[in-house]
Amino acid sequence: MLVSRSGLSPVMVGRDSELAQLRRIATEATQPAIALIGGEPGIGKTRLASELATCVPPGTRRLLSQADPGGAGQPYQLVLDLVPDADDELVKQLRAADPMHRPAAAVALLRSVVGTGPALLIVDDLHWADPESLAVFEQLEEVTTGPLLLVGTYRPEELSRRHPLAVLLERLDRRRGVTHLRLTRLTPAGTASFLAAVYGRAPGRRTVSTLHDRTGGNPFFLEELLKAAGDTDLDEIGHQPLPWNLAEVLRSQLDGLADQQRQVVEAAAVLGSRVSFDLLATVTGLAESTMLAALGDLVHRGLLVEVEEDLFGFRHTLTREAVTGEMLGRQRRRIHEAALAELQASPDPDLAAVAAHARGAGRYDDLIDAARRGATERLAAGSAYAALILAELGLAEAPDDFPLLVLAGAAAWRAGYIDDAHRHSARALRATSDDGSRVAALTQLIRVAWERGEPTEMAEYTAQVQALSEVLPDGKMRAKAMAAVAQSYMLRGEHDRAVDWADRAYAVAAQHDLKAVCRLALLEKGSALVCHPDSAEQGQRLLAEVAADSEAAGCFLEAARGWHNLFWFLPAGDPAAAEVLERARIAAERAGVVGMASAGYPEGLAQLAITDGDLDAAIGLLERVQRVDLHAVSTDPAHDPPLAVPAGPTMGAYLRGRLAQLYLERGDLDAAEALLADGPDARRWRTVSRGITFQLACHRGDLPEARRLLSKLLATPEEPLGAKALHCQVSAALTVGLSPDELRPLQQRRCLDQKGQNDSEHPLRLLIEAQLAEAEGRVERALPDYLAAVAGRHAAPPSCRGTAAVGAARCLLRLGQVQAAREQLADADAALAKWPGWRRDQLVELRRRLDPAQVAGEADDGPLTAREQEVAVLIGEGLTNAEIARRLVISRKTVAVHVSHILAKLAMSSRTQVAAWVARGDAAAAWAVTGPTSAGAVSRAGSS
16 A cells, blocks of 8 residues: 555655765855756656755755746746746736846846845756746856855757757856766665655565666656555565566556546646636636536646646656557547647747647648748847747748748858758758849848858859849849848958948948848948948947947847947957947847857956956956857957958857967966867967967967977968967067077068057067067167057057056166166066966066065075975976976876975076076076066077
8 A cells, every 4th residue: 555645756766876976065155056956757856856846955045947848939938937936026027128138137026035045946857948047047046146056957868959948958068166967767676765755664575676677766757656556565565467568557547537537637738838717717618617527637637737837747747648659649639639729819929839730640741831930030129049949940840841940040151050051041042942032042041151160152142143233223232132142242351342232232222221231231331340440430330320329229139239339349448348248149049049149258358358458367268268169160250360260160260269378378388288189170269270280389488399380380381370469479479489580571561450450560460579689688769669569559459558557667777777677577566466477577586686675575585495406306307287296196286286385496488498597507597687688598509
């Protein structure tokens, strides 16, 4: 006889360690944390989360919610379910808010309930969650700063590579405070414990073996088997003809139901996971009193649950699947037809539900119509993923439907699934029947080719659109074709052509009063104009106007592009940059453009951090971009060099190279090398990685390897270098001891400024020339260039200006102008205050020479300790920090501390100087205080 609820164990079995881990997190957490429980259906995820809810510390606020199949099309539904007792006014504000303000409203709603914690949020079946709620769960730090634990359950097998939860898991996987639990099936011993807990006595071995074999150790399967067995004695269960699969067991729960109850169960199974009382009544045709009686009994039996007032669903989704699988096709069609008729009679039907029921009813014309309209609505609302799913639902029945293919391609592009966007857009091109639709398909393919890093394809598609624009009659399609050509030229860096085609597009659009196309043409024109120094201000004004107009008109894709492009071309330190970036983020979210919204925003913040001279903040933000970026697409059109290479994988190379360069700046050589190890196989990455590899060899003091890699860099003169990259390479090369004569060919390479212009007077070019002149001993020649670089506030970042100021101070000191040198060091100190690494090390070294007392607190004085002497000797042997750690059996972090102390005590700025000190003894003292000039002399002496 069962001693608990039918088929359910009164205690949880086999999950003690997982529960203990969750309890520890819930008890010890001092800030928001996340625990994710994955496993197959019925494995016990929900039970584990429920058990946790009963044993959290007193005073913990507990909020529970469950996602439903089809929930992806109901924005913020999961958040609303999580806070049923929230203030009605806040709920109304969320429902009434426009898409721009809904994310903030959702966070505010959750914050109002959570307060300052402690709180436990349990969200079941995240694989069915709407993307908007998932985005809110990622912002728990904005919900509360107190102790909070979010526990989410999900089915890994439900996640495709592009599923919103899969994307979220990828981002969360590397975040602190995220715990992953993967539940496995019960062992035979676990099955025995389960049976003993349910029946109150130990089962026989044969019974355990039989039931474990038949259920595979799945607790839910086991529960349903026992529930089907009813009051049968435990030891008799293994001898009875039990069903071999779960579906048979689940369907057996319908035995004994009255006809009307069975009718309700079957209708509910077909209609979906959450069915309203009114829809059930309409489809079944039962009177309200009969429905109430039937539903009451079904809920009492545990087949159905009332998930909300007048809203019903199955206790287990698998039960619903088993019921529908047992029904005849005609039965299912009749129910789908009735539901479809009811939905179509509604003034504002759920088009996703209409499409689903139209498909089930075999009404394919209605399915395609609902898929088209629903995908269009969701795309306009910024729900790109939901639009893609709905469009693909229609394409399953009409694979060559041109409108659906275009919608699917656009939705996939915005959602970040570039391969899917290419597949749908290419099929759309094959399905075209006239020049207008051909332009639409080709326009999409041009952008997708850019994202995929296929410049040849892009040029071919552009040529076709250009040819079509010559034969199309004046009107919307011709203007849009011209705007597409303008965008293609703009993206590929052919700015004069872009402006010309944008003007042509605008003329046609203005003639026919096509305001949307006018904005598009002006957007492409402004994006091209900002790339020329002479027209940059005009382009900035134009982009700001177009972005604001597009925002006001609800054209958020164009607004996002306008604000985004404006941000990257604003002068360094522009006070409007932060506001422009924020508007770009909001517009991108409303347009559903994943790359700009989730990667572009932190990348922009990283740029602001670099402009502010905050190295650690910039690195942290770019690390976030690396985790977020789904297909390695940079969002920076002003990359270094900008717009000269396609996006897609190559732009991902830019991001990776940018982060590696910042690691080098900080002195984290192992992290930079790790990025090199798993870099993409792309042309742009090969260019970037050559420069990073060369700098690594220099910073590690490997002169022969640095010399070899320099020859490889010089063997590719056709590849332009960004001014910042060239400066970093020259700086590293001087540190290792390469001579100015060896570096002159590198310095003479074609150099681009941040906006892609070949500018020989760029402040960073002046800085490079100053560094080489100083290394040659031409101090009087180096000083004015250093000072000019310091003054280049709108082109040189603070880190480079700080290095220029340090160089100027060295020159002034050698010229006997001590006070002027101190003034330059003060400027350098301000510029490098938040920029640790080799640049600040040079500052500390020079300041020690000028005013030793000022740097006493920044480094240890006195002789090297025994351990530091060991580390110094190994540095002299050319070992890396990792190799030294292995040799001395200490951590790399400890090695880094020793190296820092050694550099400070010896007043040196590089490992190369330490190696020379080891090799030359006291002679290194003279070298350490003379800067790059002497380093070059040592190199030349050694090489001769």
